[in-house]
Structures are given as structure tokens and as C-alpha cells.
Amino acid sequence: MTSPNAPSYHLWGWTIPAALVVVQATTPAPEVGPGELIEYWPVVIRIGWFLAGLxxxxxxxxxxxxxxxxxxxxxxxxxxxxxxxxxxxxxxxxVIVIAVFVGASIAGYGPALGDSALLISAIALAIGVAAQEVIGSLVSGIALVLDPDFNVGDYIQWPNGEGVVQSIALRTTRVETKDGELVTIPNTILTSNEISRPFGRGNHRIVQQFGIAYENEIDDAIGHFEDVAASIDAVLADPVPVVYVDELGDEVTVRIHYWIEDPGRQDVLATRSEYARRIKHRFENEGITISPISELEITGRIGIDDSGRPR
Incomplete structure (x- = not known):
């Protein structure tokens, strides 16, 4: 309790005991110097090693x-x-993720990362379950990228269609079909199904079948098949075109094999069409009948009524 006669100060109408003023005036201010900074030096060292590793x-x-x-x-x-x-x-x-782990290990935080490995694994498992379809497509996309036989511009066939590969993304592949449609296919479909590449693999063999009548001389017909194939610029001379007698039925079925160099689908269609037109023109000039109309023998009786009309 303050004595009535104790010294005091008057400030803006307030009376302040001198003892309070003395106590506040003599309270030492905190000092910051090299001694206090030394306590943080290990943290600074660890941050430096972390940045160096990263x-x-x-x-x-x-x-x-x-x-x-x-x-x-x-x-x-x-x-x-x-x-x-x-x-x-x-x-x-x-790379950034790896750099962070390397920096943390060099800085001495490896044990802390090891203690949190269970938590990290749980988080990764949850993310994997939630996004398994997306992750599967990403993995499939990487597999397609690393496949040396799968490239933009290739003509491919898969169970549900065929077309030319236009682009390969990490999740999907875009293919232009033979009808001109642009189809987006998940990469998982392409990696989980059989894919064939009929074109763009070097020399391509084309096989065409024709039927000729029995009355035609077969050796002459085979010679015309070979000559017409050799007359087309796109057909290779080596291997040479080969003609086989394939089947004897209502007509003589002949099959010709010839090769063209590294074609696309349009090249194959154009060459087949050119060969068919030329062989038709040649056989018409030579009097050889292609795919003769089959003769049918019909048995039965026709009756005529009183009016003279068949019944």
C-alpha cells in the first residue's frame, strides 16, 4: 500500500507513484547478439545442405x-x-520430387521421412485407388511411346476398327478411320488388345482373286495375269508377280500375288483398282471370259390350261 507522503508524478491529470516509474525504467531490454544466433546455426546448416542436395x-x-x-x-x-x-x-x-528427397536426406531428415513412410504409402494407395483408370491410361500411354513399332502416321487395325494414328497422348490416342472420322481411343484399349499394322512395314504383298471360264486356255490366262502386273509402275519386279490356280468349282479361280513398296492404305486401294481395270481390259481384248455366269439346270413340269396360259 502506498504511503500518502510517497513521492509521485503528475501527468495529464493522472498521479503516478514514483516507485512504478523507477521499476519500469530499470527493467533491462533483451539483448540480441552472436551468442543467441549460435543457437540457430544447426538449423541454418541443415537448410544449406538441403538446398545443396536439391x-x-x-x-x-x-x-x-x-x-x-x-x-x-x-x-x-x-x-x-x-x-x-x-x-x-x-x-x-x-526430378523435382527426387531432388526434394535427396536434399532432405543430405540435410539429415532421412529418419523423419522414414517415420512418415507409412503415411505417404497410405496417401499414395488412396490416390491410386481413386484414379486407377487414369493412372492405367498414363502407364499405357508411356508403353505406346516406348514401343518403336507404334508411331504417328501408322495404319493400325484393332478389334473394333482401323485407321491412321494422328496423335498419341498420355491418356488417349486419336485415330482417323477409313471413313474420315476422328476417333479418340483410351490407351488401355490399345495395350490390352491385339493390334496389327498391315501397311508401312516395307514391301507389302497384294493378293487378288479372279474367276475364268473352263473353256479358256489356263496357261494363256496366267501369262496375261503376270504381264498386266508387270506393266504397272507401282508393282515391284522383285519379288516377281506369281499366279496360282486356287480352286476348281463353277469356274477356275486364279489367285495372283504381287508386291508394292512401303504403301499406305490408299496406295493399296489404288493399285488393286488399277490392276483390276487393266486385267478386265486385257481379257476383253483377248476374248477371255472373267467370272462367267453359272449355268443352272431347272427340272420340273409346266402345265397349260384351256386358255393357253401356263400354270
């Missing part, structure tokens, strides 16, 4: 790994720059 991985990737990876992508997918950029972007994200 930058080392990033620089190594930028100078050596990423240029090699980019060259491989351009060589494998030179017709698909969209896919090149997407894969490079995903690759950079993976």
Missing part, C-alpha cells in the same frame, strides 16, 4: 539427363510435339 539434382538433370531424354523423345515422336512437351513436363516433376 540444386545438385536439378543442375545434373538440366545439364545431362534432360537433354538426353529430350533427344530420345524427338527421335521417337518427331511428329508429335504435344506428347514431347507433356512427357518432359512430367519428367521435370519427377
Amino acid at each position: 540444386l545438385a539434382v536439378v543442375i545434373l538433370n538440366r545439364l545431362f539427363i534432360q537433354p538426353v531424354f529430350a533427344r530420345i523423345l524427338r527421335r521417337r515422336n518427331h511428329n508429335n510435339p504435344t506428347l514431347q512437351n507433356a512427357l518432359l513436363r512430367y519428367f521435370q516433376v519427377v
